[in-house]
Amino acid sequence: MATAAMPQDIGMTVEAADISAAAAGDRVAFERVYRRNGARVYSLCLRMTGSATRAEELTQDVFVRVWEKLPLFRFESAFTTWMHALAVNVVLSARKTEALDFGRRAEQGGDGDDETETWDVAAGPDKVTFSGERIDLERAIAKLPAGARRVFVLHDVEGYRHEELAGMLGITTGGSKAQLHRARLLLRKALMS
Secondary structure, eight states: OOOOOOHHHHHHHHHHHHHHHHHTTOHHHHHHHHHHHHHHHHHHHHHHHOOHHHHHHHHHHHHHHHHHHGGGOOSSSOHHHHHHHHHHHHHHHHHHHHHHHHHHHHHTTOOOOOGGGOOOOSOSOSSOOEETTEEOHHHHHHTSOHHHHHHHIIIIITOOOHHHHHHHHTSOHHHHHHHHHHHHHHHHHHHHO
16 A cells, blocks of 8 residues: 655655756756745755845856756755855855955955945944844844854854865865854854943
């Protein structure tokens, strides 16, 4: 007697079918993959950049990369894990490019102002605000310096280890730990004021 598939098994089968079809070039299946995962990728990009506009741009970049790399996905890990790693790499690569562009402008006599270095993405007061008893942690995270925010999001939110962060960000393990410590101190200060 055959057992009926559990609803989550059916959902995984549908997602796996969409991933396989999209890898073969089916744009409609890819659209379904995008709809299922777009918000998750946007959220990650937003936490890493602190800018809604930049997060939207990077989300599109991530899905362009997913479309290009999807034929290489072998179902050896969860699709969301594979896509998450791809998204982190896209954001980090964009940050490195922006840092190089910023440095070039500074060398050429630019004033050093760079829109991508502005992290206050939420309109309103400079302090963390309370809504009832709820702290606006996202706003506090967005106000962290870029390096501290990246390490905080990747370590405390996404669960990467310091050794992994060191390789991903091109810093030492000690540098990762120092940035995390700095981020936590700044968040604590912002949330207590």
